[in-house]
Amino acid sequence: MADFALRTIHAEVSGAFNVAAPSGIVTFAQLLEACRGVTGSGARLVWVDDAELVAAGVRQWSELPLWRTHEECGSSTPHARSAAG
Numbered sequence: 001m002a003d004f005a006l007r008t009i010h011a012e013v014s015g016a017f018n019v020a021a022p023s024g025i026v027t028f029a030q031l032l033e034a035c036r037g038v039t040g041s042g043a044r045l046v047w048v049d050d051a052e053l054v055a056a057g058v059r060q061w062s063e064l065p066l067w068r069t070h071e072e073c074g075s076s077t078p079h080a081r082s083a084a085g
Helices: 002-010 028-039 050-055 079-084
Strands: none
Touching: none
């Protein structure tokens, strides 16, 4: 990310970029486990199927942050970043 930032600064490229790794590099579970590790949290992660949450009336995003049933929601690619240098 630092390399990208320096190259775009020197090339005088402007704009907003999602600086994401290619899909599949890090899973959401790995992200949450890393958060648990660095915070020393004793939280127990419990995975629940979308269908169970929908059936229970849980509202997407507002009642369960970052949760959406649409597969593409929240995904990003590094294509614009790569094209910019």
